[in-house]
Amino acid sequence: xxxxxxxxxxxxxxxxxxxxxxxxxxxxxxxxxxxxxxxxxxxxxxxxxxxxxxxxxxxxxxxxxxxxxxxxxxxxxxxxxxxxxxxxxxxxxxxxxxxxxxxxxxxxxxxxxxxxxxxxxxxxxxxxxxxxxxxxxxxxxxxxxxxxxxxxxxxxxxxxxxxxxxxxxxxxxxxxxxxxxxxxxxxxxxxxxxxxxxxxxx
Amino acid sequence: xxxxxxxxxxxxxxxxxxxxxxxxxxxxxxxxxxxxxxxxxxxxxxxxxxxxxxxxxxxxxxxxxxxxxxxxxxxxxxxxxxxxxxxxxxxxxxxxxxxxxxxxxxxxxxxxxxxxxxxxxxxxxxxxxxxxxxxxxxxxxxxxxxxxxxxxxxxxxxxxxxxxxxxxxxxxxx
Numbered sequence: 532x533x534x535x536x537x538x539x540x541x542x543x544x545x546x547x548x549x550x551x552x553x554x555x556x557x558x559x560x561x562x563x564x565x566x567x568x569x570x571x572x573x574x575x576x577x578x579x580x581x582x583x584x585x586x587x588x589x590x591x592x593x594x595x596x597x598x599x600x601x602x603x604x605x606x607x608x609x610x611x612x613x614x615x616x617x618x619x620x621x622x623x624x625x626x627x628x629x630x631x632x633x634x635x636x637x638x639x640x641x642x643x644x645x646x647x648x649x650x651x652x653x654x655x656x657x658x659x660x661x662x663x664x665x666x667x668x669x670x671x672x673x674x675x676x677x678x679x680x681x682x683x684x685x686x687x688x689x690x691x692x693x694x695x696x697x698x699x700x701x702x703x704x705x706x707x708x709x710x711x712x713x714x715x716x717x718x719x720x721x722x723x724x725x726x727x728x729x730x731x732x733x
Numbered sequence: 734x735x736x737x738x739x740x741x742x743x744x745x746x747x748x749x750x751x752x753x754x755x756x757x758x759x760x761x762x763x764x765x766x767x768x769x770x771x772x773x774x775x776x777x778x779x780x781x782x783x784x785x786x787x788x789x790x791x792x793x794x795x796x797x798x799x800x801x802x803x804x805x806x807x808x809x810x811x812x813x814x815x816x817x818x819x820x821x822x823x824x825x826x827x828x829x830x831x832x833x834x835x836x837x838x839x840x841x842x843x844x845x846x847x848x849x850x851x852x853x854x855x856x857x858x859x860x861x862x863x864x865x866x867x868x869x870x871x872x873x874x875x876x877x878x879x880x881x882x883x884x885x886x887x888x889x890x891x892x893x894x895x896x897x898x899x900x901x902x903x904x905x906x907x
Contacts, residue, residue, distance in 0.1 A: 551790060551793075551794070554789070554790050554793050555790050558784075558785055558789045558790065559782060559784045559785070560782075562783060562784060562785040562789070563782045563783045563784065566783040567783070572783075572786075575783070575785075576785055576786070576789075576792075579785065579789075580792065580793055580796050583793050584793075584796065584797065584800060587797065653779065653781075656776050656779070657776075657780070657781055659776075660773075660776050660777070660780070675777075679777040679778065679780055680780055680782065700745075704744050704745065707743075707744050707770065707773065707774070708740075708744055708770075710773050710777075711743075711744075711766065711769045711770040711773050712766075712769075714769045714770075714772060714773050714776075715765060715766055715769035718769065718772075
């Protein structure tokens with residue numbers, strides 16, 4: 532039995548200390564998922580805290596045969612999807628939110644970037660991706676985040692989001708296509724900004 | 734080859750033969766839309782992880798403690814409301830019997846016995862009247878109407894049971 536499973540079993544028996552260990556272990560993945568889903572650090576903090584509270588309240592219902600990470604991220608994803616649906620109901624758009632650098636959460640250093648220029652380029656790329664993610668349907672967004680940030684298989688995504696595997700495939704297909712179209716449009720805008728007086732002929 | 738085929742390869746990412754890979758590379762040089770999809774795929778594979786501000790665990794402990802206090806407060810409030818409500822209902826139900834309580838024991842017993850006799854006699858009378866009505870009108874109603882009526886009742890009972898089962902089912906994610 533690994534440490535994580537031991538903590539889960541102890542938490543199921545009512546140990547707050549064991550649950551705190553689980554919070555410490557999973558705070559980054561849960562926060563990252565909430566941030567990618569909701570687009571704002573304050574909302575992501577609140578959603579991640581709520582995710583852990585729900586997990587704490589329902590830990591006895593957790594089936595030890597399932598992966599704990601999948602179970603926890605599933606709670607986070609469903610909570611964020613519910614929030615986004617409620618937000619859409621109240622007609623508040625997040626498209627223009629989360630674009631400001633102030634108050635953004637700390638991102639783990641990019642080990643792939645070797646020089647400042649490349650690092651800046653990557654940051655710009657991530658900012659663009661973040662904006663495009665915010666325009667996706669909440670469930671499509673959750674599927675894409677679980678696929679790329681957590682390396683979940685289509686079967687695991689289906690399990691986490693209570694979907695069929697074919698529904699996951701079609702959602703991933705649609706999400707990638709929408710992001711691709713957004714990326715193309717943003718690249719064209721960027722090119723136009725870089726040479727405002729230039730002619731396309733040159 | 735058709736643009737849509739290349740687009741599908743990029744979106745579904747099947748394993749490609751060397752010839753297909755060459756064809757895709759050639760297509761990517763001339764197609765901005767497919768080139769953007771490739772860039773998106775690469776960008777998604779280079780994603781970084783956002784992490785919360787320091788002290789997340791402490792903030793969780795504080796929130797958990799606050800939630801417990803709130804739940805305890807709600808439980809106490811709910812209990813008080815329940816007890817006050819039950820007492821009020823009991824008082825309201827007993828109010829008509831208050832004059833009886835104030836009378837002599839023998840008189841009170843007589844009143845109670847009379848009430849019980851009236852109750853049983855009424856029930857008997859209603860039962861007899863119902864039986865007569867069923868005998869008279871039961872024969873007038875065709876058999877298929879009874880079948881429809883009982884089918885509708887069975888259907889409603891099934892729908893009701895299914896609704897109860899569906900609403901009380903525990904969701905898998907929490």
